[in-house]
Amino acid sequence: MGASVAFWVLASIVVLAALAVVLLRDVFRAALSLILCFLTVAGLYLTLSADFLAAVQILIYVGAISVLIILAIMLTREVQRGSPSNRFRLPAFFVAVLFFAGIGYAMLNTPWQISSTPPLEPTTPAIAGLLFGQGGFILPVEIAPLLLLAAILGAIVLVREK
Amino acid sequence: MVGLEHYLILSAVLFSIGLYGALAKRNAIVILMCIELMLNAVNIAMVGFSRYIVPLMLTGQVFAIFIMVVAAAEVAVGLAIIIAIYRHRETIDATKIDLMKW
Numbered sequence: 001m002g003a004s005v006a007f008w009v010l011a012s013i014v015v016l017a018a019l020a021v022v023l024l025r026d027v028f029r030a031a032l033s034l035i036l037c038f039l040t041v042a043g044l045y046l047t048l049s050a051d052f053l054a055a056v057q058i059l060i061y062v063g064a065i066s067v068l069i070i071l072a073i074m075l076t077r078e079v080q081r082g083s084p085s086n087r088f089r090l091p092a093f094f095v096a097v098l099f100f101a102g103i104g105y106a107m108l109n110t111p112w113q114i115s116s117t118p119p120l121e122p123t124t125p126a127i128a129g130l131l132f133g134q135g136g137f138i139l140p141v142e143i144a145p146l147l148l149l150a151a152i153l154g155a156i157v158l159v160r161e162k
Numbered sequence: 163m164v165g166l167e168h169y170l171i172l173s174a175v176l177f178s179i180g181l182y183g184a185l186a187k188r189n190a191i192v193i194l195m196c197i198e199l200m201l202n203a204v205n206i207a208m209v210g211f212s213r214y215i216v217p218l219m220l221t222g223q224v225f226a227i228f229i230m231v232v233a234a235a236e237v238a239v240g241l242a243i244i245i246a247i248y249r250h251r252e253t254i255d256a257t258k259i260d261l262m263k264w
Contacts, residue, residue: 018179065234073191076191085187086257096179097178100174107170107171108171115214117218147232
């Protein structure tokens with residue numbers, strides 16, 4: 001009962017915040033509602049009993065990515081011009097609605113094999129075992145820092161003064 | 163009772179909103195924000211699958227962690243590109259950045 005109430009409250013907040021990101025004319029306010037969206041998604045992870053992921057979501061998205069986005073908004077003086085739509089507004093709307101209809105139809109008509117096992121709690125030791133243990137995801141874990149290093153070097157090279 | 167379908171539909175709604183924004187907006191930073199929204203929608207679906215279909219294996223949560231890593235790298239490089247373009251052209255209007263358009 002409490003879980004359903006939490007889900008519906010969080011779901012309505014997240015959808016409203018996402019709509020605000022798309023519809024608000026002020027870029028800075030759109031960024032703030034994007035942060036609200038990230039925070040609510042962390043709450044949704046908690047209702048899915050993914051406690052570690054909720055913490056990671058707050059650390060990475062709310063802590064780092066939103067700061068980067070706000071920094072970029074302040075570095076570019078496009079705030080006064082707002083966030084107008086281009087001339088593909090109606091086609092984009094129809095593409096989004098069509099996409100939602102198609103994927104929603106597929107989701108509702110697939111016979112998912114729901115397991116009745118209660119979820120693991122806490123998840124952190126199990127995720128650590130999966131990431132670093134035998135037969136787990138150790139190779140992607142090794143590749144991820146390489147990707148991050150390449151991204152950092154690329155970002156530095158791109159914004160460096162000539 | 164909230165089930166897997168609720169989370170999947172919520173994720174589809176979020177993804178569609180992000181898709182609309184990414185297609186219809188002119189400000190490059192807003193487009194990047196909408197891409198983040200879409201990545202978050204995919205993460206919700208992943209964690210939902212992990213919770214309801216394989217509750218003891220947590221594979222979906224590990225996938226979500228890797229999606230977050232890629233999203234962090236993407237936002238760093240994307241914002242660097244946007245700032246470099248802004249330095250050269252004094253605009254980040256995506257309809258005016260058409261150097262590679264024939």
